[in-house]
Amino acid sequence: MRSFICLILLALTTTAQAEDWLQFRGTSSPGVVQGPELPESFDQIAWTAELDGRGSSSPIIVGDKVIVTGCEGPRQDRLTVTCFAEGDGKQLWKREFWATGRTVCHEKMSVATPTPASDGERIFAYYSSNDVACLDLEGNLLWYRGLTYDFPNVSNSLGMSSSVIVKDGTVVCMAENDTQSMTFGLNAADGTTKWQLDRPRGANWTSPIAWPGEESIVLLQSSKGVTAVEPATGKTVWEYLDGAATIPSLTAVNGLVIVPSHGLTALKPGVSDTTVPEIVWQASQLSPATPSPVVTDKFAYVINGAGVLSCGDLSDGKRVWQCRMSGKFSATPLVSGDRLYAINEQGNAQVVKLTPDGGEVLNSHEFGETVLATPSAADGAIYVRSDNHLWKIK
Amino acid sequence: MLSLRFAVRLTLIMLIAGLTAPQFAAADVRDDITAVLKVDHQAENIDSARKGVERLQASDVDALLPILSGLEKANPLAANYLRNAFETVASRAVANGEKLPVEDLLNFVRRTKNPDIARRLAFEWIRKVEPQQAEELVPNFLGDPSAELRREAVARLLKEAEQMEAGNPGRQSRYLQALSGASDDDQVKKIVAALKDLGVEVNVQEHYGFLNTWHLIGPFDNRDKKGFDVVYPPEKEVKLEAEYEGQLGPVRWQQIQTDDPYGLLNIATDFGPYKGAVVYAYSEFESEYDQPVELRLATPNAWKIWLNDELVFEREEYHRGTFFDQYRVPARLKSGKNKILIKVLQNEQEDSWAQVYQIQFRICQPNGMALQPAGKE
Missing domain, CATH: 1.20.58 (Methane Monooxygenase Hydroxylase; Chain G, domain 1)
Known part of the structure; x- marks a missing residue:
């Protein structure tokens, strides 16, 4: 009987972890919601919580906690991590830090643009100032690093937005810019540097992803292309050097890496020469603007600068259909089942029905505030944040 | 049943322990703060800091004042460890209905020699638990160092x-x-x-202390952005009467004064819309004392700054925007004349927004208040 209860508890725990949303665009397949389907519209607001200061990072959801980063003060140099109860939106704790790096940025951005990550036990909060705070789930600081404090020319006057990921005990922090361009692999357990890479000089706002296959690989995108590195060592496994965008980020599905490069480019790891990936297709008609592409096992979805949603066939990259949405978008949409959830910069949230033949805007909701942050999802709920509010929709 | 001798001994031990426990605890807190203060660049002594902060987080409210005082010797990294320890202890106490040592915190804020960040932190927690007392402090902050x-x-x-x-x-x-x-x-x-x-x-220029009078020389060559590390003659010596061979022919120093309220020196319009170019700007500042300052620069162009012939910072970034107080470089002025030389580089981008070639510069106190040159009220 005891074993049976343990099994049930284990199953419940596993389920809870599977539904967490631990990083920018989610834990498993970027932007694609694996758990229960999301609500039919954004109107179903379960709770609203107040936020202070500014921030365009996504919320992350760890168990029954929703974690949001922000920045406060006239120079945005007060960095915050706030934890809310997933059930009722009550603030559980808030911790603040003093930025150790530069906090200037374009007025549209904020210092809290990078999304934090979690390994389920710890939170890794990352900011445009290249400060990294590691906290436990109760808000206790475990370690703190200042990457610009260490390397004073690691910064970008427009601000930096690369989100952080954690893979196999390594926290990967991209801090790539025009001057001293670097990416760091920090030990999640103690904050020490496992490796640091000199990266192509050039402003880069993209975020890394973990390769979803069996190999332990992290993919870094830059204006030069894509570099696949081992998270434990930072050693390069393969490289694609035909250039890539510096705002929308790559994704991976079905053994393919889908990169915003020449529109979209699908790569798969090389077989004869494992240091060079194979180009499966390139689709110039699928060119994402600021939002990153979202790719299911059959289709790739991109939003261009005019708010037009394009759907491409994942097998050959051919554009299948287009659907005009309303407004300009910064946030990457979510796909859940046969619906796509997109929020434009004016805070107009639209649900699009996806079919193989076309897309149709089913409904929309006005949040009434600027929304630049990519929404998150867990356990059938959507989490949306603006500078001033965090909403749970369920 | 306890014997009388044992009971007496136990009582004595408990009394001694009771008397000395706070001292031991205080010593432990000091040790933990010392452990945190060791953390430095590139994770140096991060293990010590991690252990120190973990113990501090478990402290009681008696640790709050020592933690605040510890901020005096904290570098920016250690400051964040201490801040988290303070917040963790204070929030737990508030949640448990314990009183924070508000009177001590008030006195800590009032003492302006305490570190600015520590005073601000103390003020914020007074405001959380005794908002009225916090508000009563506010009128006194107008001339505050923080x-x-x-x-x-x-x-x-x-x-x-x-x-x-x-x-x-x-x-x-x-x-x-x-x-x-x-x-x-x-x-x-x-x-x-x-x-x-x-x-x-x-007079906004004066309010902020923008430098408005400059000597400019150039252009020197920066085609293909190759001029950043080329040492042109002004980097070797500043002789305002000298003439050098520049990118487009002989060049001499020219004095330019800006009357822009925000001290904007527009090189493109007031000196020349050069592309792929290096221009040097030179100015002087009389300081009454040897003192710590911040050099605050705003420019969308690449740059290097020398203070009294010493390179204090450089940055090779072009056209990523320009903002008030964009760069804050800590420096130290010497008493008397201080020489400021700025190398300002323009690239060859053709976009309309990439034609901007300008600097805005001020020397201020580390807290952002203007520093007037010696002899000027």
Whole structure:
């Protein structure tokens, strides 16, 4: 009987972890919601919580906690991590830090643009100032690093937005810019540097992803292309050097890496020469603007600068259909089942029905505030944040 | 049943332990703070800091004042460890219904020799638990060394002025008072606009301490962005009467004065819209004392700064925007004449927004307040 209860508890725990949303665009397949389907519209607001200061990072959801980063003060140099109860939106704790790096940025951005990550036990909060705070789930600081404090020319006057990921005990922090361009692999357990890479000089706002296959690989995108590195060592496994965008980020599905490069480019790891990936297709008609592409096992979805949603066939990259949405978008949409959830910069949230033949805007909701942050999802709920509010929709 | 001798011994041990426990605890807190203070660049002593902060987080409210005091010797990394320990202890105490040592915190804030960031942190927690007492402190912050605390006093005066009826002479005096403590540009802009409506012109250049008189020389070659590390003659010596071979022919120093309210020196329009070019800007500043300052620069162009012939910072970034106080470089002025040389580089981008070639520069106190040259009130 005891074993049976343990099994049930284990199953419940596993389920809870599977539904967490631990990083920018989610834990498993970027932007694609694996758990229960999301609500039919954004109107179903379960709770609203107040936020202070500014921030365009996504919320992350760890168990029954929703974690949001922000920045406060006239120079945005007060960095915050706030934890809310997933059930009722009550603030559980808030911790603040003093930025150790530069906090200037374009007025549209904020210092809290990078999304934090979690390994389920710890939170890794990352900011445009290249400060990294590691906290436990109760808000206790475990370690703190200042990457610009260490390397004073690691910064970008427009601000930096690369989100952080954690893979196999390594926290990967991209801090790539025009001057001293670097990416760091920090030990999640103690904050020490496992490796640091000199990266192509050039402003880069993209975020890394973990390769979803069996190999332990992290993919870094830059204006030069894509570099696949081992998270434990930072050693390069393969490289694609035909250039890539510096705002929308790559994704991976079905053994393919889908990169915003020449529109979209699908790569798969090389077989004869494992240091060079194979180009499966390139689709110039699928060119994402600021939002990153979202790719299911059959289709790739991109939003261009005019708010037009394009759907491409994942097998050959051919554009299948287009659907005009309303407004300009910064946030990457979510796909859940046969619906796509997109929020434009004016805070107009639209649900699009996806079919193989076309897309149709089913409904929309006005949040009434600027929304630049990519929404998150867990356990059938959507989490949306603006500078001033965090909403749970369920 | 306990024997009498054992009971007496136990009582004595408990008494001694009771008397010495706080001292032991205080010593432990000091040790833990010392452990945190060791953390430095590139994770040096991070293990010590991690262990120290973990123990501090478990402390009781008696640790709050020592933690605040510990901030005096903290580098920016250690400061964040201590801040988290303070917040963790204070939030737990508040959640458990314990009293924070408000009177001690008030005294800590009042003592302006305490570190600015520590005083601000103490103020924020007073405000959380005793908001009325916190608000009573605010009017005294107008001339405070802490920019964040000054901001509170300026905001209070602005609010008072805005609530007064038009024509009330108190409005003007409130705005002028507020200006005396304002160093955040959002507040300064509000005050300057309000005073202008009241017929009072503010010399913004002087308020911020922008340097407005410069000697410029150039262009030297920066085609293909190759000039950043080329040592052109002005980097070896500044001789204002000298002539050198430049990118387009002989070049000489020219004096240019800017009357822009924000001290903007527009090289493209006032000197030349050079592309792929290096221009040097030279100025001097008389300091009454040897003192710590911040050099605050704004430019969308690549740059290097030398203070008294010593390179203090450089950055090779082109056209990623320009913002007030974009770069803050800590430096130290010597008593008397200080020489400032800035190498300003323009690339060859053709975009309309990439034609900007300019600098804005001021020397200020580390807290952002203007530093007037010696001999000027």
